[in-house]
Amino acid sequence: MTGTVSLVIAVTGHRDLHPDDAGGFEDGIGKTFASLRRSYPNTPLLLLSGLAEGGDRIAVRAALKAEVPYIAVLPMPVALYRQEFTSEASDAEFEDLRQGARRSIELPLAGNSTLDDVSRPGPARDGQYESLGRFLVEYSQILIAIWDQDRNATRGGTSQVVALKLREEPPSGRLAFSRINAEGAGPVFVLPARRAGAQSGVTPALKCEVRCPASSSFEAYAASYGLVDRFNADVARAGGYFAKSAERSRSDLVGGATGLSEAMEWVAGVYARADALAVHLAAVSLGIWKAVFILLALSGVALAWLHMMNGGPPSLWAYYVCCGAAVGLILYERRAKRPERQEDYRALAEALRVQFFWMAAGLRDMAAEHYLRKQAEETVWIRDAMSECGLYDEVLERSPAGGEFRAARFRLAHTWVAGQASYFSNRKRRHERKKRALAVFAWLAGGVGLSAPLVGLFVARFEKWSHVTAAIAMWWAALTWTYIERRGFAQEARQYGRMYRLFHDADEDLTQFEKSEDLDASEEAIRVLGCEALAESGDWLTMHRERKLPVQIATQ
Numbered sequence: 001m002t003g004t005v006s007l008v009i010a011v012t013g014h015r016d017l018h019p020d021d022a023g024g025f026e027d028g029i030g031k032t033f034a035s036l037r038r039s040y041p042n043t044p045l046l047l048l049s050g051l052a053e054g055g056d057r058i059a060v061r062a063a064l065k066a067e068v069p070y071i072a073v074l075p076m077p078v079a080l081y082r083q084e085f086t087s088e089a090s091d092a093e094f095e096d097l098r099q100g101a102r103r104s105i106e107l108p109l110a111g112n113s114t115l116d117d118v119s120r121p122g123p124a125r126d127g128q129y130e131s132l133g134r135f136l137v138e139y140s141q142i143l144i145a146i147w148d149q150d151r152n153a154t155r156g157g158t159s160q161v162v163a164l165k166l167r168e169e170p171p172s173g174r175l176a177f178s179r180i181n182a183e184g185a186g187p188v189f190v191l192p193a194r195r196a197g198a199q200s201g202v203t204p205a206l207k208c209e210v211r212c213p214a215s216s217s218f219e220a221y222a223a224s225y226g227l228v229d230r231f232n233a234d235v236a237r238a239g240g241y242f243a244k245s246a247e248r249s250r251s252d253l254v255g256g257a258t259g260l261s262e263a264m265e266w267v268a269g270v271y272a273r274a275d276a277l278a279v280h281l282a283a284v285s286l287g288i289w290k291a292v293f294i295l296l297a298l299s300g301v302a303l304a305w306l307h308m309m310n311g312g313p314p315s316l317w318a319y320y321v322c323c324g325a326a327v328g329l330i331l332y333e334r335r336a337k338r339p340e341r342q343e344d345y346r347a348l349a350e351a352l353r354v355q356f357f358w359m360a361a362g363l364r365d366m367a368a369e370h371y372l373r374k375q376a377e378e379t380v381w382i383r384d385a386m387s388e389c390g391l392y393d394e395v396l397e398r399s400p401a402g403g404e405f406r407a408a409r410f411r412l413a414h415t416w417v418a419g420q421a422s423y424f425s426n427r428k429r430r431h432e433r434k435k436r437a438l439a440v441f442a443w444l445a446g447g448v449g450l451s452a453p454l455v456g457l458f459v460a461r462f463e464k465w466s467h468v469t470a471a472i473a474m475w476w477a478a479l480t481w482t483y484i485e486r487r488g489f490a491q492e493a494r495q496y497g498r499m500y501r502l503f504h505d506a507d508e509d510l511t512q513f514e515k516s517e518d519l520d521a522s523e524e525a526i527r528v529l530g531c532e533a534l535a536e537s538g539d540w541l542t543m544h545r546e547r548k549l550p551v552q553i554a555t556q
Contacts, residue, residue: 004235005228005270005385006046007036010136011152012148013055016196023057024487025146028191029062030210032144040225042232048073048140048391050132053090055146055158055193060097070102071391075132075156076118076125077110079104083119103262105391107131121532129156137164139182139391141225141384144189162188167213183212209413223516227344227381234341236275242276249275249349253356255415263392264359270385271352276344279343288333293479295326296369300475343541348382350537353416354530355389361413362528366390379541407514410522416509417529421507424500428493435489499536503529 013219017025022281033045047063049056063070072080085091109118116125133156135502139142142164147158154160162168169183184426190209210218235242250272254260299322304313333339356366367388399544413544485488506529511520 003464004044004232006044007040007142007225007228008046008048008140008384008391009036009055009057009142010048010140011049011144011145011146012133012136012158013058014148014158014195015052015054016148018196021194025055025191025193026062026065029059029144030066032189032208033062033066033068036142039222040229043225043229044232044393046071046102047386048136049099050075050136051094055084057097058146059092061230064100069102072104073132073135074104074106075100075128077106077115078104080115080119085239085506098245107135112228118315126146126155127347127508132156132183133161136161137186139387141186141221141357142189143186144191146191146193148193148195149190149346160189165213166211170220180206185216187212187218187260224384226383228385230341231274231277231345231348231381231385234277234345235420237278239281241280242273245276245279246272247368249273251280251492253353261359261392262391266392267352267356267359267389270389271349271356273399274349274352278342278345278349281338281345285333285338285342285532288329288338292326292329293483295302295322295329296479298322299326301472304471304475344379344382347379347537347541348385351386351534352384354533355386357413357416358526358530359389360409361415361523362409363523363527363530365530367530367534370531406518407519410510410526411514412532413526414507414514414522417503417510417526418507420529420533421503424496424503426494428500430491431493431496434487435484435493437482438480438489442477442484445473445480449477476522495536495539499532502532520538 011029036045045066045068047068048062049063049070049072051057051060051072051074059068062068082091082094085094086090107128110124110131113124113127118128119125138314143162143163145158147162149161163205165186188211190211192209212218212221250268253271253275254268297382299319302315302318302322306312306319351367351371357364358367366387366389368383368390371383371386376500449470451468455466506525509525510522513519513525
């Protein structure tokens with residue numbers, strides 16, 4: 001369903017598996033699908049398979065039985081790939097499975113290879129299988145390996161794919177990471193296998209074994225998948241507000257653009273749902289925190305009335321009711337994890353906004369590769385969710401650069417730049433106004449708190465009232481300053497101001513580039529802006545997660 005994020009599972013396996021074991025492997029993979037569905041009931045499963053003979057097709061047959069959709073990822077053009085299948089039956093099965101796939105992706109030729117190079121066994125053809133393995137690793141969260149566990153890896157073979165997923169083989173030209181937030185790293189569900197030449201008496205145990213990259217655990221990955229499931233559950237359970245809010249979010253993103261590719265439709269759908277959820281959760285959360293501060297303000301009134309006006313038990317009860325209600329709201333907010341959910345969905349939406357306009361401009365960059373690389377493991381699910389848009393033919397290196405509509409694409413992306421400049425400018429002014437208004441109130445309340453007792457010195461009949469007024473005013477002033485600091489108006493205004501200047505200058509630059517028809521400069525400007533927007537979103541997420549309102553404030 002559009003707007004729902006999948007848990008993507010890839011399969012790798014030997015082609016020459018012992019024929020007696022096929023049924024057991026199908027059952028084992030079927031049990032894996034069933035287990036994942038029980039653990040993440042709101043998240044659809046999606047299988048990636050190269051459709052080669054052996055393990056690839058076994059997994060697809062298991063997926064068909066379990067009603068799990070699959071995508072065929074072919075290492076080369078289909079006509080060349082079919083040369084691998086020597087029998088008519090095998091070729092016919094391949095074509096049936098390819099036709100039954102949700103979609104079929106043909107990977108481009110690697111390096112300087114030609115169709116002639118790839119058409120025969122050799123390094124060029126092996127390179128295509130290596131590209132397939134890297135694709136499966138990068139775009140899946142879980143890898144199923146039907147493997148004899150022989151570490152003598154051939155290029156593009158099952159052993160190499162497993163090593164990549166477990167981060168035992170670092171990507172070329174990059175640092176090797178084995179943590180959960182390493183690109184492409186993830187658990188491998190190993191089904192021990194034997195090859196066709198093995199003797200019948202050595203049938204392996206078909207029990208699945210889960211392996212994870214060093215310095216990580218399956219529990220950590222499972223927690224990340226659980227956050228994907230939480231997002232999908234929130235989408236499914238959203239109230240009556242949701243449909244209109246999501247449509248409004250989509251309209252704000254897409255504008256009047258028509259004829260979107262499948263990949264852009266997917267991005268727009270998920271963006272709309274994430275944005276609608278983030279807006280709703282932010283509104284509810286802000287309302288709760290405003291209620292908390294009002295209750296605390298009233299508790300100050302009750303306490304002052306108790307001690308200075310002899311309010312008696314009713315004032316004491318009012319004080320404890322206000323404090324108790326404030327604490328209850330805070331605990332309710334924490335238990336619902338509404339701030340974390342809102343922050344996650346806002347981060348997902350903003351990253352997808354960048355991805356959408358990169359795709360609109362014809363850029364082949366993936367936002368997931370630039371986003372939250374240094375953040376905590378709890379944000380890995382956001383990158384995983386974003387990467388699903390790479391499972392379409394119209395993105396990444398599989399999408400042809402340039403084209404006759406290149407200038408029109410850049411003009412569409414330019415609307416994003418201009419819109420973002422206006423957005424950041426408005427947000428900056430809005431936060432500055434709120435900070436000024438609250439600061440004025442806090443200073444006035446503090447001034448009243450300091451001056452009120454002086455009135456009591458000169459007008460005896462107002463002495464108690466002056467003390468009550470002073471206590472309440474100082475209490476409210478302290479709460480207001482705390483609210484200003486916790487909301488981070490000043491920090492966010494500075495951040496919005498920086499982003500406004502960046503996008504405003506870029507807006508002017510793009511206008512000049514369009515006039516001079518310098519399309520290369522336009523492309524680079526849009527790419528850099530996207531990276532800056534992703535960095536800003538990551539900084540925003542970090543800042544908000546470091547600035548939490550402690551429960552203890554309710555009792556201070």
